Amino acid sequence: MAWLQITGLGDSDYLAKAGAVLGLHALTLEDILNTRHAPKLEEFSEYLLLALKLPIYDPEENYLITKQLSLVLGRGWLLSFEEGGSNDLSPLLARLEQADSRLRKRQVGYLAYAIWDLIQDHYFAALEKMSRRLDDMEDMVLESPSPEVLEGIYRLRRASVSLRKVLWPLREMASSFQRIASDWPGQNLSPYLRDLKEHIVQAMDMNDILRENLASLMDLYLNQKSHRMNEIMKILTIMASIFIPLTFLAGIYGMNFKYMPELDWIYAYPLLLGIMVVVVVVMLFFFRAKGWLGNKN
Numbered sequence: 001m002a003w004l005q006i007t008g009l010g011d012s013d014y015l016a017k018a019g020a021v022l023g024l025h026a027l028t029l030e031d032i033l034n035t036r037h038a039p040k041l042e043e044f045s046e047y048l049l050l051a052l053k054l055p056i057y058d059p060e061e062n063y064l065i066t067k068q069l070s071l072v073l074g075r076g077w078l079l080s081f082e083e084g085g086s087n088d089l090s091p092l093l094a095r096l097e098q099a100d101s102r103l104r105k106r107q108v109g110y111l112a113y114a115i116w117d118l119i120q121d122h123y124f125a126a127l128e129k130m131s132r133r134l135d136d137m138e139d140m141v142l143e144s145p146s147p148e149v150l151e152g153i154y155r156l157r158r159a160s161v162s163l164r165k166v167l168w169p170l171r172e173m174a175s176s177f178q179r180i181a182s183d184w185p186g187q188n189l190s191p192y193l194r195d196l197k198e199h200i201v202q203a204m205d206m207n208d209i210l211r212e213n214l215a216s217l218m219d220l221y222l223n224q225k226s227h228r229m230n231e232i233m234k235i236l237t238i239m240a241s242i243f244i245p246l247t248f249l250a251g252i253y254g255m256n257f258k259y260m261p262e263l264d265w266i267y268a269y270p271l272l273l274g275i276m277v278v279v280v281v282v283m284l285f286f287f288r289a290k291g292w293l294g295n296k297n
Contacts, residue, residue: 002077003096003111009033009068009083022079024072032081035068039166041173043180047074050112050177053166054088054119057126057159059133062152064126064159066166069119071112078108080115092118109187116174117196123167123203130159130210138217145224153221157214163207170200238287245279 009015012033019029028049031040042049050071057064069088072079082088092114095101103111133156140149178193249272253260262268287293 003080003108004077005080005082005089007082007084009035009081015081022072028072032068032070035083039169039173041176047072048177048180049073050116050173052116052119052170054122055126055163055166056122057129059129062133062155062159064130064162066162069115071115073108073112076108078111088122089115089118107184107187109181109184109189110192113189113192113196117192117199120170120196120199120203123163124199124206126163127203127206127210130156130163131206134210134213134217138220141217141221141224145221145228150221153214153218157211160207160211160214164204164211167200167204167207171197171204174200234292238292241287242280242283245283246276249276249279 006015006018009032015033016029019026019032023046025044028042028044028047031037031042031049031051037051039053040049040051050073052069052071053066054069055064055066067088068081068083070081072081080089092103092111095114096103098104103114133152137149137152137156140146140152174193174197178190178197181187181189181193253262253272284293
């Protein structure tokens with residue numbers, strides 16, 4: 001078994017020459033270089049192409065990106081093309097360095113499965129980070145439902161939608177890979193690929209649950225905003241209600257009549273102020289008794 005690992009897809013001329021030397025079809029090179037398409041599996045006469053997506057979620061920026069990793073499986077050899085240099089496959093390389101590693105004893109189909117399974121673990125890691133981010137935003141919604149929190153909910157929802165787009169084709173790809181690998185003599189990959197399909201379905205279910213929780217969080221955000229608005233309107237209504245009788249009293253004695261007996265009375269002004277204070281105090285006690293100013297007690 002031989003594994004040739006190629007990192008970086010920036011030099012298309014070099015990859016074209018390498019593909020010609022390795023006998024790769026032009027469509028294969030096009031799929032390797034085009035990193036915007038969805039995950040796919042294509043079977044050629046001499047090899048099998050697996051174009052996979054490796055998700056990377058940044059909780060600080062609340063943003064999801066995907067890197068393409070293409071596998072070309074031949075008879076006894078494997079080519080891997082990684083988008084950008086990274087150590088994403090370093091755990092497998094460490095296992096290969098061990099003399100008693102299962103990877104060294106199995107054929108190329110098992111190595112392809114092991115790479116795919118490692119990539120699948122990144123989906124669980126991304127979903128775990130996204131779930132923790134969701135919990136943090138739920139606390140922020142309860143404390144202070146600001147526009148920044150709403151933007152964070154939308155960004156996390158976009159990340160979930162992007163993850164769903166790359167997860168959705170994987171289950172069918174795993175089934176096709178299992179069907180094709182069943183004809184490979186001596187590899188017996190069916191148990192491993194069934195387990196891989198279960199992991200894919202589990203990741204899809206986790207992402208669906210995340211999307212449902214995001215929808216619930218959006219409802220909670222809108223309810224919190226509505227509740228805060230109602231509280232503000234209640235306060236303004238109470239203030240307006242208090243000033244209605246005060247405005248009435250001030251309006252009566254503000255009328256421009258020539259004969260108003262109370263105006264000549266020395267205690268008229270302090271009495272009017274006293275009446276206003278009593279009205280305000282009585283109304284405040286009434287509002288509090290009704291529970292409109294916090295707890296009745």
